[in-house]
Amino acid sequence: MAPAGTLTRADLAEALHHQVGLSRADSAKLVEQVLGHMCEALSKGENVKISGFGTFVLRDKGERIGRNPKTGIEVPIAPRRVLTFRASQMMRDRIVSAG
Structure with a gap:
């Protein structure tokens, strides 16, 4: 288990293994596939909405002056x-x- 305050891919896979009954290998593969689909959609400029959880949104920030x-x-x-x-x-x- 990861340090308190951090949820890792391995934690998600372990939860799938225990709660759904998938093998550890299948659980890890499923987590990777879901994250892969999310990354692919975001890289295409699409937003990712997970009902009951939240929405990942891409925003374009214009040029500005910093100091x-x-x-x-x-x-x-x-x-x-x-x-x-x-x-x-x-x-x-x-x-x-x-x-």
């Missing part, structure tokens, strides 16, 4: 694409009630 905190010199920050996650209302409710 080097050490020197104070302004520098341009190139446009880029960022991945954000927005938890579903159900997930937010579960997190709040668990805290």
Whole structure:
């Protein structure tokens, strides 16, 4: 098991093994396939929505001016694409009630 606060691929595979009854190898393969499909969709510019969990959204950030905190010199920050996650209302409710 990973350190507290971190859920790993191995943890997901182990949970599948125990709760669904798949072999460890099949569990690990299934986790990799799901993550692979998610990565593939995101790389194509598609959002990934998992009902009851949340949505992974790609956003394009435009060019902007930043400042080097050490020197104070302004520098341009190139446009880029960022991945954000927005938890579903159900997930937010579960997190709040668990805290």
